[in-house]
Amino acid sequence: MNARRKFRREGEERRRQDLIEAALDSVAQYGLQGATLRTIALRAGVTAGLIRHYFPGKEELLQEAYAALVGRMTEQAKAALVMEDATPRQRLAAFVTANLNAPIIDTQVFSLWATFLGRANADPTLARAHREGYLGFRNEVEAVVAEVLVAERLKPDPSELRHHAIAINAIIDGLWIEGCLAGEMFSPGELAAIGIKAVEAELGLAPLKHDPEK
Amino acid sequence: MNARRKFRREGEERRRQDLIEAALDSVAQYGLQGATLRTIALRAGVTAGLIRHYFPGKEELLQEAYAALVGRMTEQAKAALVMEDATPRQRLAAFVTANLNAPIIDTQVFSLWATFLGRANADPTLARAHREGYLGFRNEVEAVVAEVLVAERLKPDPSELRHHAIAINAIIDGLWIEGCLAGEMFSPGELAAIGIKAVEAELGLAPLKHDPEK
């Protein structure tokens, strides 16, 4: 009796991915302190020792996990921008809407985001991962804003453009946080509506009377 | 030899305050996992056992610490609103400026904010503490916005007022985060300038040509 546990050999990439996913789940649920190697391994369906076969240590696993999270977040956000046959203004509105609804508004993702950022001061690796994600997002915003202003026959001065991007990024971030933390305080679509109005006001666009669709 | 350590008996309120302060420092520096009873006690200048004399356990200490942090943050923000002989619009601008400069822009406070908020999903006590602070802040914003709109001869509809408050709160929060995380990317006063312009655009106020002072 006391038979040794059966196991399957997974491909290296697959195992790493599973371990990272299990690490993110554990951190979201139990926090950085509760996300122990044993907890993570249990969720990944392996034993704790295996983790050290793929990662030098716990810290490196968590760093890679955070990088994966940031990558996924920015990727999702950018995906909302690929729209053909849409005016720049429509794309901007769709971008804001996408960022203020599921799946980007998500309590688990928010927990992860906050938990890791809380360590950014002390861990330069986390700080850099965040910085890159943030700048990528902001540049994306700036590009769309430039298109919108050009389409509206407004001349975009570079410094002004930067300020617009910073402000709009702040609006989206701020509303995203409120939505993640207190989603039930807002009716469906309310945050997106607030966000679009705020963004258009920031850019000095005259409000449209009615949404063309419907 | 091996003499027992000398100590002073502090008043109960003072000790509790010191322990809470030490807990916040420890969390900011080492995170929730690194903020051990021994670390906290060391920073407070006492031994670990004493903590259990003032708090039922570590968790309760940290909850009280977070409540204290939230209280301090909202208190500082509200303090920026007490200005006599100022127009509502000036008060609003001063409010935005105060929230986007030191001491409210502060990397340590941000670390604490993020660290605790990351646990809000799993810990209802933390969630409630945040909710109260957030709503207090937003109501403060809403009150000032109402004054501004009245002074500007605009009729504030309650629903519109709420949306303005939500948006402005998001603007301030978003810029606050950017300032805390990447303060060196912005020139002094830049965030405040961006914030004031964004807020005034949200409210549909015509920009002022020059600041009256100076």
Added chain:
DNA sequence: GGGCTTGTTGTGCAAGTGTATAAATAGCCT
């Protein structure tokens, strides 16, 4: 100043932590 209360220290402990390493076995190669 001598007791009494209680704030404070110091030690101990069981549970849990990350890491190291030996033993086992799954699955490929020939």
Added chain:
DNA sequence: AGGCTATTTATACACTTGCACAACAAGCCC
């Protein structure tokens, strides 16, 4: 089929953690 290799398990270990508790002494009261 049978060996080889590297993935995976399992165990051990030194250390830290939160918490419990007994000893102690600071400072008030009379």
